Amino acid sequence: MRKLKVEDARLAVDSASIASQGKQETAAFREIIGQDRALHALEVGLQVPGRGFNIYVAGPPGIGKMTSVRSYLERLARERPTPNDLCFVHNHKEPYEPRAILLPAGKGQEFRKDIQNLKSFIQSDISGAFESDEYQEQQSEALQEIQQQGEGVQQEVKRAAEAKGFMLQQTLMGMALVPVKDGQPLQDKDLQQLAEEDRKEINRKRQELQQEIQEIQRKYRRLNRVAGEKIEELDRQIVRNRLEGPIDDVKEKYKDNAKVGEYLDSVMEDVLENIDTLKQSGSQNEQNVPPQLQQQMEMVKQQFFSRFNVNVTVDNSGLEGAPVVQEINPNYNNLIGHIEKEMKMGAVSTDYSLIKAGALLRANGGFLVLSIEDVLRSLYSWDGLKRALRIQEVRIEEVQQQLGLMSIKTLRPEAVPLDVKVILVGRPVFYQLLHTYDEDFQELFRIKADFDIEMDANETNIRSFVGFLGTFAEQQELMPLDKTGLAKVVEQAARMAGHKQKLSTEFGSISDLLREANFWAARNKASEITAAHVKQALDEKVYRSSLIKEKLNEYIKNGSILIDTSDAEVAQVNGLSIVQLGDFSFGRPNRITATVTPGREGVTDIEREARLGGPIHNKGVMILSGFLSRTFGRNQLLTISARLVFEQSYQGVEGDSASSAELYALLSALADVPLAQGIAVTGSVNQHGQVQAVGGINQKIEGFYDVCNIKGAGAGQGVIIPEANVQNLMLREDVVEAIQKGTFAIWSVAAVAEAIEILTGEKAGEMQPDGTFPDGTLFRKVADRLDNYRSGLKQWHSDITDVD
16 A cells, blocks of 8 residues: 555656657658567568468557558568559450450550550551552452353353353343244243244253253352452452561560460451451442441441450559559459440440459559458458459459349450458457358468557657657648657657556547647647647547536536545445546546345345446456455354445446445445545455456546545545556646645555555454454454344344244
8 A cells, every 4th residue: 555656646758858850750650660569460471472361450440550551561562573464355256255464564555555556557558458459450360260261151151042042131030031033032922822832842941941051150159259269368368468567566575475476366367357347448438338337337347446455454554563552442343343334326335445453453463451341341342352362363243243143145354363462451359250250261361460559668669659740740741849749749648558658559549639739839829839739639629528527527516416525424435437438538436335234135236236237347246245255254154235336326337446445335334434535446356355457547536536626625535546557647737736735645555455444544454363353443343243243133033933
């Protein structure tokens, strides 16, 4: 037991020891501050190759996980090679399955330009070749012999007809055989006037002649087919001769890429198979086409030439090193990729040029940072991410295809090999849930990087912390902090951590503090942020959030809530609790009272009976029975019925930090010794009577200090805290000042006996070898009361037995 000194109440950072802002501190900010364990995990996860060594960064919100990880990755990425560009091209053999081509960074756009130039060459040079005089001459030479043979066939048909008394006559139905007499064609009426035998003879000759003509026509068709083949071969030769050179030039440029060579070969095949489309592209041909067909021809040409484009889906030409991608909206399309649609002639259509890469492909060869909550919130994203990491490739397809719900034929782009490190950032609870219930998660995210909410306040970390403050102020264009301002923020970081030897890593809250301090500095027309501006920012934040606190204090002041801060009362003590309101919490006193009578019910918690007590609070009350039994019931059975209650408590009570206060009220009731009401108590207790550390110690002390000021400050006011909580003290300056003046005190205790002596002014008493306590001690009074209860209860039972 000791009464704390001023230096115990708060860590006072010497502003003279804070290094001025400079390049050394600025450089320190670029590292992950005070997270050695997390940094080690990141280094291992990012350096170990192979499937499954992705990383889950765990930590509460507001400690700068995402920003720190991204900054670290960007520094690391500059040392990695820049990954390939990704291009999609038309698949001439399977148009619904576009092909993926990977090229060195920056070569994707070059390849696109090369294919665009090749396309322009096909449109202009090759299409124009079919309109040239040279082509017409070559075509005439190729057809001359065929034409001569065709003319001979026509003459042969004519001679065969004349030999049998017929002539050839062109009709709407084609060539007709007309009988001839005396050099004149016979009409139908002339045929009817002929004798029956003559008509039969004419029909017989016509049939014979038709058979001969059919054979001759077959020869003619063969000649036409040969002519067409010669023209086709001539056309193919012209295209091949003109296109081989440009294609070979592109092949030579990308000779190390087999897929480019395969694609260029398919381009040649596609052009050779569609020579008719090229021939129709000439202006002379278009002049001979009816206007109603010109639009259709134009669409056919556009569709054909659209095949010779390159969709540079991922362009890494502007990167220096590996990519670091943070996807803030990881829905399925943004994560995996998608295929856009467009309206053409009133119908929905798509092609390979509308393939869009998702975050996985943009981060391929580098790092992808995702919020696990955002991924899980987006439908199908988690399954899509796991599938890609498991098979180590990305296949861009519609969600409906994945689910087997799409019956309409659509594109199925070639899968792209995946080599990426995925860093998931989120709260620890998501890691635990996924690790327990998702087998894939265990295989795919084998590295966990735990971010702590605090760091040791050693010289290195303080220097890095100051570096963060200076760099943040510079990046956000805030005023610089002077040494007093830096010291004040360091003190606040220690208060946020709840420990003199720790600094909080909640950089989000610290950044907000700097912005607000900068605002007040600017309003005061200062050139630097000083300690006064930081304090004003802190005070203003409390003022904005403390409406309910002030209301409760007002109720205490006017007597609506009963709290005594002077005199002494039996079986009544001021316990301390925490009220949490979002990002603001404050302490408040609670009157705890106890009643005791003879009986066998033991200690009863009214909060529990009213179902207002939480499980931890109920456990704390049950421990009191264990303490009483161990301390006063070693040699005899305890016969007590006790009631404990938080007065004027109308909501749930949770936690065991008031268990020591409940025990003091119970001991006071048993010993009939009053407790000082100007002293509040906090701390949990175990069955051995040891007082244990609790949370929110600073807010609890400050809350009671404020109530003492409201009710009237007096001598002997203060708070009893566990000895283990002394290291957590970072009290407000006004509380520290009151301690220095002696108007408010803080005592630290390690055992129940120490605290009860402060509250009552009486010696607690140590147990003697025979299990009793010295006369005149408080514990002796408790033991005597329990003996009286036991004797009285025994006599009562005896009287009942005699009556029976």
